Amino acid sequence: MIRDLFLPVAAQPSVDTLVEQAQRAEELGYGRAWLPETWGRDAVTTLTAIAERTEDIGIGTSIMPIYSRSPALVGQTATTLQEVADGRFRLGLGPSGPIVIENWHGMDFERPLRRTRETVDIIKQVVSGEEVEYDGDFFDLSGFRLRCDPPDPVPPVDAAGMGPKAVELAGRFADGWHALMFTKDGLRERMDDFEHGAELGDRDRADQQVTLSLTCCVSEDGETARQLVRQHTCFYIGGMGTYYRDSLARQGHEETAHEIADHWADGDREAAMAALDDDLLDEITVAGTPEEARDRLEAFEGIDGLDAINVSTPRGADQEQIRATIDALAP
Known part of the structure; x- marks a missing residue:
């Protein structure tokens, strides 16, 4: 690999x-x-x-x-x-x-x-x-x-x-x-x-x-890393047209995909992020402690x-978080 x-x-x-x-x-x-x-x-x-x-x-x-x-x-x-x-x-x-x-x-x-x-x-x-x-x-x-x-x-x-x-x-x-x-x-x-x-x-x-x-996002504060990838993922599903929404729906998560997109379109970012539960987040991203x-x-x-x-690192990651992710997930 x-x-x-x-x-x-x-x-x-x-x-x-x-x-x-x-x-x-x-x-x-x-x-x-x-x-x-x-x-x-x-x-x-x-x-x-x-x-x-x-x-x-x-x-x-x-x-x-x-x-x-x-x-x-x-x-x-x-x-x-x-x-x-x-x-x-x-x-x-x-x-x-x-x-x-x-x-x-x-x-x-x-x-x-x-x-x-x-x-x-x-x-x-x-x-x-x-x-x-x-x-x-x-x-x-x-x-x-x-x-x-x-x-x-x-x-x-x-x-x-x-x-x-x-x-x-x-x-x-x-x-x-x-x-x-x-x-x-x-x-x-x-x-x-x-x-x-x-x-x-x-x-x-x-x-x-x-x-x-x-x-991917790595931090000693695992929850911070998870929130960064959650926000990034919801931005793509809700804010970048229909491709990511439709792809997620095809993978068996139609209700969640449309709920995220609808909340994002309404400007309710918090509700969009809340719609992406931990289990699905772990199915499409990698985040947490090293x-x-x-x-x-x-x-x-x-x-x-x-x-x-x-x-790949999320949109909201700062330089320290990017560096920590690159280092922790090196081959």
């Missing part, structure tokens, strides 16, 4: 702070430092700084939104980051959600599955170094190839997904799947979709990687088919 670090989604004091977190992860033996791209610092510039100031740890995007750049540009970016990182780069991408794509990027959030498929296809053509020829619903490309050497090795291309069709698509066309906010049983169910996709695409499952991002958190993380690592776990 690979244990990676998911660099904080919340704004950090500086790029140097993110570099230092990646350097600490490298010292502690984490396999890769993944960086999300939302509406803060862009992932490409930040990962370049991390690549230049680390030696061994892998780097990756999780996720780079497919609506904010053309597929060809993402392929160019993957080529360049692979060169800068001396072969340590892995590309994770996905549609994000309509709130971010429409209200921040000003793009229509249409047919995300089809756009993801075409984006993955085109990126793979770009990084191959061959002339790109593509006739799709969104993109019609012809006549160009990279004017520099193709990346060596070719960076793997992973796709994020939560619903059955999105996960099947990742299995069929991508080199891996990025999962987020799943219970153990929910992850096992979607794993079947991923493996079915791999069969449809005639993919060698041994060459693909399934990565689960787990919101000993409690390590035990809970190890329980997730026993899931068949799971290849890597991302240790």
Whole structure:
């Protein structure tokens, strides 16, 4: 089991702070430092700084939104980051959600599955170094190839997904799947979709990687850690559109998911957090004292088919709490 670090989604004091977190992860033996791209610092510039100031740890995007750049540009970016990182780069991408794509990027959030498929296809053509020829619903490309050497090795291309069709698509066309906010049983169910996709695409499952991002927080005051992950989880279920709500509902927690979302929409954050009980919290996050958190993380690592776990920290965690979590849950 690979244990990676998911660099904080919340704004950090500086790029140097993110570099230092990646350097600490490298010292502690984490396999890769993944960086999300939302509406803060862009992932490409930040990962370049991390690549230049680390030696061994892998780097990756999780996720780079497919609506904010053309597929060809993402392929160019993957080529360049692979060169800068001396072969340590892995590309994770996905549609994000309509709130971010429409209200921040000003793009229509249409047919995300089809756009993801075409984006993955085109990126793979770009990084191959061959002339790109593509006739799709969104993109019609012809006549160009990279004017520099193709990346060596070719960076793997992973796709994020939560619903059955999105996960099947990742299995069929991508080199891996990025999962987020799943219970153990929910992850096992979607794993079947991923493996079915791999069969449809005639993919060698041994060459693909399934990565689960787990919101984790460690503190000697275990209840403080639990409240931080509870707030973070409710923000995603209630404040980031319908994807996380619907995913949790599909996993057998429909009443809870809608109760959280309804309270959040009404502005009652306390009621939303109260709706997320301790048992479910422990099914989708890892939080508590160092000993409690390590035990809970190890329980997730026993899931068949799971290849890597991302240790992710909640939005409200301060630098001391982030550092304590990185240290306590190191490989």
